[in-house]
Structures are given as structure tokens and as C-alpha cells.
Amino acid sequence: MDRIKAAVIGYGNIGVCAFDALKESGDMEVAGIVVKPKYLDKLQRELPDYPVVDSIDKLSKVDVALLCIPSVLVPEEAAKILQKGINTVDSYDIHGENLVNMVKRLDSIAKEKGSVSISGAGWDPGTDSMVRAIFEIMAPKGITYTNFGPGMSMGHTVEAKKTPGVKKALSLTVPKGLGFHKRLVYVELAGDARFDAVEKAIKENPYFKKDETHVIPVEDVDRLMDNGHGVLMERKGVAGKTHNQQMEYRLKITNPAVTAQVMVCAARAAMKQKPGSYVPLEIPLIDYLPGDRWEIINRLV
Template identity: 55%
Template sequence: MMNESIRVAVVGYGNIGRFAVEALMAAPDMEVAGVVEKPSFADNVKLLDAMGIPLVTSIRELQGVQIALLCTPTRSVPDIAREILSLGINTVDCYDIHGNLADLRLELAEIARANNTVAVVSAGWDPGTDSIIRTMFQFMTPSGLSYTNFGPGMSMGHTVAVRDLPGVEDALSMTMPVGAGVHRRMVYVQLQDGASFEAIKNAIKTDPYFVKDETHVFKVADVNQLIDVGHGVDMERKGVSGSTHNQMLRFSMRINNPALTAQVMVAAARASRKQMPGAYTMIQIPVIDFMHGDPDDIIRQLV
């Protein structure tokens, strides 16, 4: 059974969904069962048709789906995950509201166990793979301070949150690292006719995505002239191993944001097949479970 191709549906065909399809097609152990999305754009239909991938409006229209990648805005994830888990299908999401994800996992765990399914929650790069690095840093130096500095780059979650506001035609939220884990949010909004810039500016600054950070909002004529999906992170920890002080740990990367998020979700889909029913964050799953191949071969190669 584990040698058969895993049938995976992609729910949402935006930035992450497009890269998820590409990552699935490149995975030797997976196949794209279909894409679930409103057929809003003819170009999407033509592109998926050319690849032989069904485009449907409900996952119930697809046959034999084992896992669903929820490539949807974060705030829609809980409802979609509840529904799909109840159908007996594993889910993988990239939910990115750090303060809420632990409670969401506990809620989805009950649904998953009741339906013999698995949910992998917050499977992106942060939360996600960065969470694994932070956990490693913590057990390597149990006492100390860690800083996660994002950017500079486009934050997809923050951008989608602004785009969803009434009166916003399009938006871009850029994350600028100040240092020591402090960030500045630079938000550029393209308004619909008649929209109040001051009202939208206030709504952004009081949104949970932005309320904890220094946030600057600007009105622009065309957001598309500004967008760059590049992003990055620098993580640092200065800590103590045993009684030895001044241990300095660092991790850094510069990435295409949606491409890496999608690739991590595909790896998490693979890992979901190896877990007992329930809901998991990435730090709860053995790292070898994200890999394709014989475990002993992977150990010989990487350990």
C-alpha cells in the first residue's frame, strides 16, 4: 500500500496552490487527484486541462483522494479542515497565526481521531520547518535567548488578510526585520473606488496579524508593480550547553515564499500517511517521515 502513488488534492489554486501542483508532479510517490477551486479564471482551466488535472468546486467530486493540501487563506483553514477530515481524508495546511495554532491542533485532533484521519497543522516554513530549527536550538542550548528575524520579503498571510478587507482592490504586506525578533510591516494598498483610506488603514493596524508590530500603510495606484514573492529568515540563539556559556547558533535562508511553503506541505502530506490518527505540528513528527525512500538508505545517506 505504501508503495502506491498517494492521491493528493490541492484545495485552492492561488500562489501556494500552483506551486503545490508542481511539487506534487515532481514527487515520485504522489499524484495530483485534482484541484478544488472556483473556476474563476479561464487561464486556470486551460492550464489544468493541459496537464490532465481535474478542476472541481468540491472535493467530493474527486475519486480516491487520500490527502488534501489546504492552500487557502489561513482564516478559512479551520472550517475546511473540519469538513475534509470528516470525509476520511487527511489534511495538510499552512495555517500561520502562531498564537492560535496550538488550540486549532487540539480541536482538529478530536475530529481526526473520530474519522481515522490525520491533520498536519501549520506545515509551512514558519510555522513549520523554522519551528523544527527553533526546537533544535532549544535542546542544544536549554538556557538562552532566540531571535527569529523575517524578511525582507512578502508575507503571504498578512497580504491575504489585507486583501480580504472591504474596499481593498489589491494589497501587499512586506516584512522588514528591525533585529532581535522585532519586525516592521510595510503595507501597500490599492483601493476600490469610493473606499476610505483612513478606515482601511485603521482596520489593518487593529487586525491580529498586525497589532503587535510597527505597521505603516501606504496607498498606491498599482500593487502589481511592487510584488516580489522572495522572502527569508535569519534565526539566532545565544545560549548555554550544560554550564558552558556563549554558544552561538545561526540558521539563514533566502527563498521563494510560496514555492517553499508548497514543498513543505507536500513533504508533510507524505508524513501524514505514517502517523496514527490525530493532529500534529511538524515538531511532533519524526523528520525522516517527511522523506521519500527507504528509511535505512536515508539514514546511511544523511546521518
């Protein structure tokens, strides 16, 4: 059976981990890496055995593209690649209506071009949404609380870095309990930037404005960096008419590694779906796994 040819779009924290995960997957291979022109020479020297290009059009054969880029760039990039008839997988992490509306827009493109898109394929909203669904299957009535952290939020860190006057940034998510969080944003200021202006801009950013946010100036952000993260999900609900069903799911992970691994498994699943746009919750779990159907069932059921 031919291996699935996957391109890595972007080579930051997630892109590097996606590259590693693909190399560890027996049924997949790296079709190439797509980066901005300014990174080409350096990466071509570092990875001489793999095609490194500045456009996916320069790769010979791509079945699926892993969009390892900031979430705000995903809608446009996914649409362009789906138009080429290439499947896409992203880890879009802006929850709620933003994700739903993007999936709806991409669905019409994917169906027209015979391609497949899977959006939000990280650990949250990706695999965490599957666990939330399992909780509701077991206890249809009740409340699920999702508590993130403590740990580095990649999406929030990217947004903080984009703030005018910020040289480097790190955004930590700290759980307060019952699904509430606060953000600790450590910033290294650029030049003569004013801290009060930077603080105001970060707190007004849609990524931060809904949560309690503390912006803290530091001399060296790199000394604080740690890609660890986690989640604690709790549900208390009702099964049938029986109350007090309590469930708990806890995760402690290295954020980009697990995000990338889920994306690689979603790339495999994308090859098994009908044309259209999906979120991970909609796809049969068995489609994410390599191997024979009956062997998987025998091992896991």
C-alpha cells in the same frame, strides 16, 4: 507501491506551487484540484489532463488534501475534510494559542474518523519550529530571536486585501532585530475609498496591531510584487554550564514555493502517522522524505 493521491484545495500562489511540487514527487500524484465554481471553466481549460472540480466529493480517490487556502479558512475546511476520513495538511500561519487550539480541536475529529491532520506545515511555523527545537537541544537555556524578512508575507497580504476600500495590497515584513518587526503595507485603493479609513482598519486588524505598521497608498501594487522572503534565527545560550553558545540559521526563499514543498513532504509524512492532529515539530524528520529508511540514514547521518 501505489502513489499517494493528493488533492490541491485552492489554486492561488501556494496551490500552483503545490501542484508543481506534486508532479515532481516520484511517490505522489495529483488526485485533482478543488476551486470555487467561478474559476472552474478557466482552470479546466488550462489543465485538461487533471480533474478540476468545485468539491472534493467529486474526486474519485483522495488520500490527503493540501489546504492551499487563507489561514482563517483552514479550521473549518480541515474539520470538514477530516470528517470524510481524508488526511489534511495546511500551512496555517497564525502562531501561538490559535494554532494550538485548532490542533486540539482537529485531533478529536481525526482520531474519530481514522484520519491525520498536519497543521502549520510551511517554513514558519513549520520547518523553523524544528530549527528552534534543535537550538534548544544544543543550548537548553537561552533566548532565540526569529527575524523575518525582508519580504512579502502571504497571510498579511491576504488580510490587507480583505480590508474594505482596498483593490489590491502587498504587505512586507521588515526585521528590526531581536525578534521585532515592522509591516509596510502598500495599498491600491478601490473607487472613492478614503485612505484614512483603510489605514485605520488595517492597523486595527489582529494580524497587524501587535507590530509597527505603516500603510502606504500607491497607484499600482503589481509593480511592487516579489514573492521573496527569508528568516534569520539566532540563539545565544548555555550548554550544560558552559555559556556563550551562539547559533545562527539563515534562509532566503521564494515564499509560496517553499511553503508548498514543505506541505507536499508533510502529506507524505501524514500517511505514516497514527490518526490524530499534529504540528510538524512532532513528526520524525525521516517521515517527510521519500525512499528506503536505511538509504536515507546512510545518506544523511
